[in-house]
Amino acid sequence: MTSRPKLRLHPKHGARIKSGSPWVYSNEVIMDRASKLLPAGTLVEVVDDHDAPLGTAYFNAHSLIAARVLAPGKGAKIDQNFFRERFERARALRDKLIGKPFYRLVHAEADLCPGLVVDRYDDVLVAQSGTAGMDALAPLWLDALIAEFSPRAIFIKSNSPSREHEGVKDDVRVAYGDLEDGAYVEEAGLRHRVDPMAGQKTGWFFDQRDNRAFLIALSKGATMLDAYSYIGALAFGALKAGANSAVLLDSSQPALDAATETARANGLTDRSDIRRCDVLVELEELAPTGERFDIVSCDPPPFVRSKKDLESGARGYRKLARLAAPLVTPGGFLCLSSCSHAIDSERFQHECAVGLARADRTARLIRASGAAPDHPVHPMLPETAYLKSLVYQLD
Numbered sequence: 001m002t003s004r005p006k007l008r009l010h011p012k013h014g015a016r017i018k019s020g021s022p023w024v025y026s027n028e029v030i031m032d033r034a035s036k037l038l039p040a041g042t043l044v045e046v047v048d049d050h051d052a053p054l055g056t057a058y059f060n061a062h063s064l065i066a067a068r069v070l071a072p073g074k075g076a077k078i079d080q081n082f083f084r085e086r087f088e089r090a091r092a093l094r095d096k097l098i099g100k101p102f103y104r105l106v107h108a109e110a111d112l113c114p115g116l117v118v119d120r121y122d123d124v125l126v127a128q129s130g131t132a133g134m135d136a137l138a139p140l141w142l143d144a145l146i147a148e149f150s151p152r153a154i155f156i157k158s159n160s161p162s163r164e165h166e167g168v169k170d171d172v173r174v175a176y177g178d179l180e181d182g183a184y185v186e187e188a189g190l191r192h193r194v195d196p197m198a199g200q201k202t203g204w205f206f207d208q209r210d211n212r213a214f215l216i217a218l219s220k221g222a223t224m225l226d227a228y229s230y231i232g233a234l235a236f237g238a239l240k241a242g243a244n245s246a247v248l249l250d251s252s253q254p255a256l257d258a259a260t261e262t263a264r265a266n267g268l269t270d271r272s273d274i275r276r277c278d279v280l281v282e283l284e285e286l287a288p289t290g291e292r293f294d295i296v297s298c299d300p301p302p303f304v305r306s307k308k309d310l311e312s313g314a315r316g317y318r319k320l321a322r323l324a325a326p327l328v329t330p331g332g333f334l335c336l337s338s339c340s341h342a343i344d345s346e347r348f349q350h351e352c353a354v355g356l357a358r359a360d361r362t363a364r365l366i367r368a369s370g371a372a373p374d375h376p377v378h379p380m381l382p383e384t385a386y387l388k389s390l391v392y393q394l395d
Contacts, residue, residue: 007044014048021380024067041136058133068114083144103374110376119202123152124183126202130162153177155196188237207371211389219243222294232259247273283323297335304340321355341386367391
């Protein structure tokens with residue numbers, strides 16, 4: 001541990017780390033020749049300009065976030081037990097918050113595992129590494145997951161855009177066990193088949209769990225339009241709770257095939273209308289037909305993937321609100337969501353309000369929320385609170 005390279009910060013650049021931030025930016029680091037030559041993912045000891053220890057981290061000279069702190073202080077032992085202790089703590093919290101073993105088990109920096117996400121589908125775990133450092137530590141955290149959970153399978157789904165900035169290739173594979181029997185999730189009284197390999201993200205969106213539950217609680221006797229439905233968690237949850245009917249819109253045929261299977265398995269086929277389409281085009285074409293819904297939910301993929309996309313993406317959210325609002329019955333509810341981390345809550349709410357006004361609908365915002373609590377936010381990284389969900393009642 002004492003032989004690890006030292007990563008020295010410029011003068012006056014240690015305050016954020018001392019305050020608990022887990023990120024060290026490249027412009028804070030003295031990038032001497034030795035540092036630049038370190039292989040991506042190397043474990044280092046971060047020190048300030050007076051050589052005082054700040055933390056044990058992994059380092060990538062080619063990334064904007066040059067180092068991510070694994071433990072404060074000096075000389076932390078990074079081994080299987082290091083990760084197992086963190087996984088034990090993360091599981092205890094989720095079991096208290098969620099109860100059933102279907103949740104985001106590890107949420108990167110907030111669970112003191114920077115760059116690592118793990119979703120739990122009972123005895124199947126799906127892991128995503130977003131950094132070269134977590135790739136390098138994979139043998140340790142994989143062994144810790146096996147020791148702590150005795151899973152049937154662990155699937156690695158490391159293919160996020162952030163990996164390109166880290167200079168590492170995608171890694172998608174079964175790392176342990178097998179997935180012959182598939183993976184399933186239970187929510188709102190239903191059992192859904194998920195596909196970690198071909199599905200979006202890890203196969204399911206646990207972050208929207210509480211937002212779905214809020215709309216489902218309003219759905220008895222209602223008609224629903226679930227735009228960007230994916231495999232139908234919201235729509236089918238509403239039908240299970242007593243909604244009269246639900247229309248599901250999505251562009252992904254595999255997702256809609258899974259939705260069709262869920263509808264058939266749960267006797268919901270006659271009350272569900274599953275449509276493959278370009279969702280924005282379909283919303284525009286629905287308005288002249290006179291078809292209206294008591295609840296409309298729009299949960300699109302990110303319109304703003306980076307700051308350079310902010311203005312065009314913001315216009316996209318404004319357009320989405322403008323197209324969705326006319327489809328809501330008077331007194332009905334409209335939910336608009338954004339998973340774009342690069343647009344903040346204030347700007348997102350403004351664009352939605354402008355879209356509603358341009359649709360000539362008056363509205364009241366009755367709920368503004370983020371991700372479910374199994375997606376905690378690190379106190380020093382408020383910008384990682386990426387999910388935004390707004391529910392309006394429209395006149």
